[in-house]
Amino acid sequence: MVGMMIDGAGEEADELVTPGEFLGEATQLVAGKGAYVSGRSILASLTGRRTITPPTPGSSDNRSTIEVVGHKAHGAVPQPGSIVIARVTKVMARNASVDIMCVDSKAVKEKFSGIIRQQDVRATEIDKVDMYQSFRPGDIVRALVLSLGDARAYYLSTAKNELGVVSAQSISGGTMVPISWTEMQCPLTGQIEQRKVAKVD
Template structure:
C-alpha cells in the first residue's frame, strides 16, 4: 500500500480535497453536491485509497485520518451541543462540544446566523435576546462555512438554548420557547429556547 503513504499531506477542515467527479469522499471528508467538490471535515493527513479493480467506480477514495485519536466530527446534518462564546448583531459564534452523544476532541467553531435562529419572522430575530455568551445550545449543522467554522441552525422547535445561566449565576428554567426564568431572583430573560418534552 505504498501509494497511500506517498499521497499523504496535512489538511484542515474545509480544505478542498478535489472534485467529486474524480474522487469519492471517505472518512473525514464530505462531498458538497452544490459545487461538486470534496472537502476535509477534520484536521489530519489526506490519503488516497485506490479503487478495487473489481469496482465499476474507478475513482479513488480520499480519506482524512486525524492526527489524534478520533473524537467526534461535526458533519452537515448532525445535531451538536455548543457553548455560545460571542453574540453580535447578525450572528452568534459558539464552540462545538458534542456531536450527538459524543464529545469532540478538537476545537470546532459554529456560527448561528440571524436567518438560521428560527423558522418564522426571521427579519425580527434579535440575536441578543436569542442567545447570551455561556449559553449551551442544541443546533443542527447546516454546512461547513468559511474561516473553518460550521454554520449552525436552531430553527426547529427542539433546537435552541438548552441550558443558560442567569445574571445571579443560577441555571435558568425554560418558561416558554422565548423565555427562561432565574429560580433565585424570578428574573425573566429572553432566549431562543429549545423545546423540551411537555413544554408549551
C-alpha cells in the first residue's frame, strides 16, 4: 500500500493541489510544509505542487514526508527556535527593544518587535550584565526567538557564542570590527566600545 501510494505520488508529482485536498494517510506519510494532519488523513493547506521526500537514511521514522511547494509564501513570521536578524531601537537598564528584520534567511514583510531581557543577553554571570555595554541603538544583532512573549513583542536571546551583535557603527560613523567577544573597535579612530559580540564563523 505504501509503495503504491508513493509510486502513484511520484507519477503525479507535478499535480497542483488546493487547500483541503487529500494527500495521503498519516500512518504512511509525514505532513511537511503546506500540509496538515486531520484525524488519520494528511490534507493540503496551501495551493502548489505536492512533493514526496523519502526519509533520511538512519532515521527512526521510515515514513516519507509530503509537502506542498511552489506556492506564493506569505511573509516570514518569527517562531520559537527561529534565528532572527534584528536592529536595536532602544536600550534600557533591564532590556533592549529590537525590530526584527529577517527570520532565518527570509526577510519579514511586516514589522515584528522583540525584547532582549537582561537575563537573556549571555549564558554566564547573567546578574552582572550591563545592557548599555552589550547593545546600542542601531546595532544589528543575531538572536534566537525564545517565545511569543507578551502582546507587544517576542522574547529574544543572545545567550550563545554565535549570537549577539554582528554589525555596529561607532560614534564617528565607521563600521566597527570585533576584536574580542566583548569589544569592537572603530577602524577610523581606533576607539574601543563594549558589545556582546557574535562569534563569526
